[in-house]
Amino acid sequence: MTLGQRHLTLRESVAGEIRRMIMDGQLAPGERLFEDRLAEQLGVSRNPVREAIRALEGSGLVEVRPRRGAYVSQLDPHQATQLLELRAVIESYAARLAARNRTDADLAALRRCLDGGLAASREGDHVRAASFHREFHIGIERASGNTHLEPVVGPLRHQTELVFSILADQRSVLSWDEHVRIYDAIAAGDAAKADQFTMEHMESVVSDLLQRAPS
Numbered sequence: 694m695t696l697g698q699r700h701l702t703l704r705e706s707v708a709g710e711i712r713r714m715i716m717d718g719q720l721a722p723g724e725r726l727f728e729d730r731l732a733e734q735l736g737v738s739r740n741p742v743r744e745a746i747r748a749l750e751g752s753g754l755v756e757v758r759p760r761r762g763a764y765v766s767q768l769d770p771h772q773a774t775q776l777l778e779l780r781a782v783i784e785s786y787a788a789r790l791a792a793r794n795r796t797d798a799d800l801a802a803l804r805r806c807l808d809g810g811l812a813a814s815r816e817g818d819h820v821r822a823a824s825f826h827r828e829f830h831i832g833i834e835r836a837s838g839n840t841h842l843e844p845v846v847g848p849l850r851h852q853t854e855l856v857f858s859i860l861a862d863q864r865s866v867l868s869w870d871e872h873v874r875i876y877d878a879i880a881a882g883d884a885a886k887a888d889q890f891t892m893e894h895m896e897s898v899v900s901d902l903l904q905r906a907p908s
Contacts, residue, residue, distance in 0.1 A: 703737065708745035710735055715754055715765055716854070717820045726755065726763040753852035773856050774899055780849045781895035783842065784830060788887035790837035792879045799836035803876050806832060811869040823854070829872055833891075836879070856902055871897060 711731065714720045726746060732739045746763045749755040756766045791799070810825030827850065834842040871894040878886035 703741045704744040704748065707735060707737060707741045708748045711745055711749060712754060713820050716823055720765050722765050722767045724765045726765065754854055768856065770902060773853060773902060776849055776853050777856065777895055777899050780846065780853065781892055783846055784833070784895065785888045785891040787834045787837045787839070787842050788875060788879060788891040789884040790839055791833045792882050792884040792887040794838035795836040795879055799832065800880055803829060803832045803836070803879070807869065807872055807876055810872070814869060826868070833879070856898065
C-alpha cells in the first residue's frame, strides 16, 4: 500500500499501515508504539503518525496510557465477548433484512468478498482476508436497506478487529464456509436462515476466542 493515496488523507493512510502491521502480527499486543520509529519506517513525519495513533485509539486497536505512551491493545476476552454478542444480535437482524431487500448488485458484491476472502485465506494472507471479511459484513448491512445499521455496527466492528486478527490463522477457511452459508440464505431470500447462520457464525467466533484466551 502506498502512503498518501489520493483518496485518503495522509493520516488515514498511516493509520491503515499501522492497522495492517497490527493485524499481520508485526506489532504484537502490548507492544509500545514509538512515533519516531514508525515515522521513519513509513517514510513520514511524526505528526501524521501521532494523528493516526489517536484515530486507532478510537478503534480499540491502540491504547494510549497517560504519561506512558501508546501501545497495541491487549485483548480482554470478557469485554470482547460482550461486544461480539452485541454484534451478533445486530448483524443477524441485518442479514434477515438483507434476505428480503438485497439486489443483484448486492449479491454480486458479497460474492466478490467471498471469493477474494477464501483465496486470501488459502494463500495465508490474513490481512487481506480480514479486509474481505469486514467488507462482507458491511455489504450485508448495505443490502439490508436500513441506513442506520452501518453507523451503529461500525464502532463495534472496529473494537473487535483485534479478535479477528488473533483468530485469523485458527479460523481461516472455516470462517468462509460459514460466510457462504449466510450468503446462500440471503441469495435464496430465506430471512430466517440468514438470521440463524449469522448468529451461529458469531457464536463460533466467541467460542474460538474463549478457547484461545488464557485461563
